Every structure is written in structure tokens, then in C-alpha cells.
Amino acid sequence: MPELPEVEIVTRSLNKLVRNRRIRASxxxxxxxxxxxxPAEFSRRIDGSAINFVHRRGKHLLFDLDNGQTLITHLRMSxxxxxxPEEAEYPKFTHAAFHFTDGSRLIFQDxxxxxxxxxxxxxxxxxxxxxxxxAPEPFSDEFSDDYLxxxxxxxxxxxxxxxLDQTKVCGLGNIYASEAMFLAGISPRKTANSVSRKRxxxxxxxxxxxxxxxxxxxxxxxxxxVNIGEGVYGNGSGTSWRVYDRESQPCPxxxxxxxxxxxxxxxxYFCRKCQK
DNA sequence: ACCCTCACCTGCACGC
DNA sequence: TGCGTGCAGGTGAGGG
Numbered sequence: 088m089p090e091l092p093e094v095e096i097v098t099r100s101l102n103k104l105v106r107n108r109r110i111r112a113s114x115x116x117x118x119x120x121x122x123x124x125x126p127a128e129f130s131r132r133i134d135g136s137a138i139n140f141v142h143r144r145g146k147h148l149l150f151d152l153d154n155g156q157t158l159i160t161h162l163r164m165s166x167x168x169x170x171x172p173e174e175a176e177y178p179k180f181t182h183a184a185f186h187f188t189d190g191s192r193l194i195f196q197d198x199x200x201x202x203x204x205x206x207x208x209x210x211x212x213x214x215x216x217x218x219x220x221x222a223p224e225p226f227s228d229e230f231s232d233d234y235l236x237x238x239x240x241x242x243x244x245x246x247x248x249x250x251l252d253q254t255k256v257c258g259l260g261n262i263y264a265s266e267a268m269f270l271a272g273i274s275p276r277k278t279a280n281s282v283s284r285k286r287x288x289x290x291x292x293x294x295x296x297x298x299x300x301x302x303x304x305x306x307x308x309x310x311x312x313v314n315i316g317e318g319v320y321g322n323g324s325g326t327s328w329r330v331y332d333r334e335s336q337p338c339p340x341x342x343x344x345x346x347x348x349x350x351x352x353x354x355x356y357f358c359r360k361c362q363k
Numbered sequence: 364a365c366c367c368t369c370a371c372c373t374g375c376a377c378g379c
Numbered sequence: 380t381g382c383g384t385g386c387a388g389g390t391g392a393g394g395g
Contacts, residue, residue: 090388119371146389163389165373180373199372201389243365253390260388320388331388352368354386 089162089316091225091258092301094146096308097168097316101141101148104170104312108187109137110152117182120195121204132156132206133185145221145257149212157209159217160195166202168315169194222257225295230256236287239279246282247275247350250294255279258298262320262331265356267294269330274362275348275355330356 089097113133115126124132136152143149150158160166169178173190183195183204195202207215222238223229238255239246250256250264259267268275270293273286282290304327311317329339334347338358348355 093388161389163371164387197372198374199387199389201371203390241364248366251389262388351366353389 089146089166090260090263090301091143091146091298092263092305093316093319094143094148094162094258095302096305096319097162098141098143098148099306100310100315101150101168103310104315105138105187105193106140107137108189108191110134110185111188112186114184114186115182115204116184117200119200120182120197120202121206124204124206129204129206133158144213144218144224145253146260147217151209155209156206157212159205159207159212159215161203161217163197163199163201163203165199166195166197167317169196169313170315171313220254222253222255225256225258225298230291230295232284232288232291235291236282236284239282239287242279244279245275245350246273246277246279247355249279251351251353256294259294261353261355262328263294263297263301265331266329267297268362269357270297272362275350275357328356330358332356 110133113130115121115129118126121129133152133156136154136156139151139153141148141150146161148160148162150160152158171192171194177184177194178196180198181194181196182202185193187193205215205217213219223234239249242249242255246268247264250259250267251261265275267290271286271290273282273290305319308318330345333345333356335344337343338345338361341358341360343358343360345356346359
């Protein structure tokens with residue numbers, strides 16, 4: 088389910104729901120969920136600790152524990168956390184479970200099995216391969232016009248592919264990449280290094296804006312306390328995208344039909360008239 | 364570097 | 380009803 092805004096909402100929800108709860112026992116039920124942390128080690132590094140704080144880096148969720156360890160999680164396409172009462176059965180595709188001392192359980196459920204976890208020392212977590220190459224956070228000062236322009240100039244790929252590269256811009260996925268390019272009026276087919284300084288500045292503004300808007304919409308939803316982050320995409324009430332998933336529908340600006348194309352095997356949506 | 368395809372999985376919507 | 384096809388919000392690997 089995740090691009091940056093959804094992960095941000097999940098992070099906030101988890102902080103409200105499980106911060107300070109103590110994990111009596113953890114269960115890595117599917118080993119390949121955490122290829123770098125075998126089940127016995129997984130439990131040894133987690134069990135008995137309390138969750139100090141949950142934060143986010145790019146699309147990764149980070150659970151800081153009070154024993155100096157951090158659980159790094161990526162939801163990929165279909166991963167989700169659920170907070171289950173003591174008596175509830177595990178849903179299908181439950182790949183990890185965290186049993187709290189109060190009897191409740193946080194479980195990680197992932198139909199498509201793409202999600203990933205890893206336990207690392209908190210002090211070293213930003214050196215982990217999952218995090219050490221990520222681009223600056225879009226909401227930080229580091230994500231400046233100069234940064235983006237320089238990154239763009241370093242790449243000959245299409246702008247769409249550039250925006251999906253988490254080492255160049257982090258947090259965008261297939262939906263918000265299309266949305267940001269539409270708002271900035273730039274064609275997804277343009278080469279990254281052909282974007283002018285002026286348009287790069289506009290693109291930066293729109294990337295931040297599209298993400299900020301989505302976080303805000305997500306934050307207005309009544310949180311589902313079992314299925315954490317449920318309904319966050321499309322602000323819970325059907326799609327609200329301007330161009331994404333709107334092939335052949337009228338452009339919100341000029342009414343000409345939205346085009347769908349394939350780039351690197353993935354759908355891109357844009358308006359031929361408004362995006363040059 | 365780049366580009367492309369495939370792989371990892373399941374489920375759903377569609378057309379026949 | 381069933382069956383095949385293509386698609387899905389993410390990424391990493393491997394080959395050219």
C-alpha cells in the first residue's frame with residue numbers, strides 16, 4: 088500500500104497505538120521476510136524490549152526499541168500492520184507477529200510476500216544498505232532546488248524513471264510521480280538532465296506539495312485501529328488522483344484525454360497538452 | 364552509467 | 380462457470 092504519505096500515516100498510527108508497549112515474544116513466521124535476520128536472532132534481538140518510537144525514512148518504517156535495536160520494515164506492495172486483540176486468529180499471510188505483554192499482538196500481513204524486515208543496532212541503522220543511499224527526505228531543507236537540479240543533471244533516464252529512483256528522490260511511487268509531473272507541467276518522457284533550472288524548481292515544489300497534500304488527507308481519516316493505515320490511499324473515498332488511473336478521462340485542466348504509457352514496465356499517466 | 368526484462372507473490376477484473 | 384491474460388501502490392538482480 089505504500090508511498091511516502093501512506094507510510095507516514097502508518098508511522099503516526101503506530102506511534103499512537105503501540106508506542107511504549109513491551110514485546111514479550113516475537114515470531115518470524117516466514118523466514119524470507121527477514122533474509123538478513125534469521126528467526127532465532129530476530130527474536131533474540133527483539134524479545135523483552137519495548138517500542139520507544141516509530142519513525143520513517145523514505146518508505147521504510149523504523150521501530151526503535153529500548154534495547155538499542157531498530158526494526159527496519161518495508162511494506163512494499165501489500166504489506167500491512169494489524170493490531171489484534173488477544174483472542175483474534177491470525178489472518179492469512181501473517182508473516183510476523185509481536186506479542187505484547189498486555190496480550191494484544193501486532194502482526195505483519197502481506198499477501199504478495201514482497202515486504203521486508205531487518206533488525207539492526209539503532210546506532211548503525213543509517214549505515215544499513217536499506218537506508219544509506221536514500222535521497223534526502225522531501226520535507227527536509229536538504230531537498231533543495233540545488234539538490235534536485237544537480238540530481239536531475241546526473242541522469243539521462245526519463246523523468247518518470249528518475250522520480251521512482253529512491254536514491255534520487257525518495258518517497259515517490261508510481262502514483263505520486265505521475266501526479267507531481269502533472270502539477271509541474273513536465274512530460275514524463277523528458278530526459279531528467281534536460282529539465283531546466285526553473286522547471287526543476289517548480290517540480291520540487293510540486294513533489295513536496297503532492298506529498299504534503301496526501302499526508303494531510305490521510306491525517307483527516309478516522310484511523311482503523313485494527314488494520315493500520317487502511318483507506319489512506321485515495322483519501323479513503325475513491326480515487327482522487329488528477330491523472331493517475333485516469334486513462335482516456337478528461338484532463339482536469341484542458342479536458343484532453345489522459346494518456347497512459349509504459350515506462351520501465353510500469354504505467355505512467357499524463358496530459359499531452361499540459362505536460363511538455 | 365544506462366536500458367530492458369524478469370523475479371518475487373496473490374488476487375482481481377476482464378474478455379471469450 | 381471456467382480459463383487465460385494482464386494488471387496492481389516496490390524494488391533488486393542480471394544481461395546487453
